[in-house]
Amino acid sequence: MGTLKNQVQLIGHVGQEPQVTVLENGKKVAKISLATNENYRDSKGEKQTNTDWHQLVAWGKIASLIEEYVFTGKEIAVQGKLTSRSYEDKEGVKRYVTEVIVSEILFLGGNGK
Template sequence: VPPKNLKIMNGIRNSVTLIGFLGQDAKIFQTASGKTVTNISIATNDSYRNKRGDRITTTEWHRCIAWGKLGEIMGDLCKKGKEVAVRGKLTYNSYEDKNGVQRTSPQVVVQEFVLLDRKKMEEAA
């Protein structure tokens, strides 16, 4: 028998939420058909203490892509160092590298985003 709280997750498929910092300004492109596409890279950090008690921080980089009007807005607002929250779906981009090796790269197709202002968040707390 599935747990009762499983009903809460019903209908949510392939959903990713990330909160992190932008590693560079958004890169905006136009496709051959004239659609706007914007790429951003988000860094998320995780910290823990090792056996000696030293704080260890690891950083993961996440490639994100936004299309159309959302991509245009993100292109204008997403600048290096800003904190951002994104929600979207995880996809995999296949490509051939310069040596002819087939590679697969994960990326988040952004459906929603929010720029976060740490100072305002701290003032509200």
């Protein structure tokens, strides 16, 4: 089990257009939100869907691929690792963020554009 360290795999649909930024050092970073759905039947036997939203961050070549090929509604599969960080907002309130740092991406569901 030593090789199973902080690995996340998700398949879902992109919730908004990617936010791609080029940093001062020339490195690209892309940020997107991904919706994953879980379907189940409730106690009355009715179908229910639970949607979770995940914040994804990709760097370098993967960020460039996202910039070129990813758009709102696109189905993708990603692999990466979970990271958590905190920051203070403009009002001085401490905020906590959990993100998936993407190491691999797979485009699913056809072109769509």
